[in-house]
Amino acid sequence: MPEPARVEVITRVDCHLCDVTKADLTRLGIPFVERDVDADPVLRDEHGDYVPVVLVDGRQVAWGRVDPEKVARAVRRRGRRLPR
Secondary structure (H helix, E strand, O other): OOOEOOEEEEEOOOOHHHHHHHHHHHHOOOOOEEEEHHHOHHHHHHHOOOOOEEEEOOEEEEEOOOOHHHHHHHHHHOOOEOOO
């Protein structure tokens, strides 16, 4: 059985789209690790203007207005199972 995918959501405090993305992924049962873009200078330089950003196994698959179904498809396309 394939390993679960690692899903990361890069967010910032008081970001409405970030809150929506986290709620949508949770509703679909997709566990994720949340990372604060403003707490890491490297993340801020790379993604600061585009939060939320969703990474699947380290690869950016969505940003801004995130379609959670697109994230689920990206997990499956990488040959990984959705985490439970």
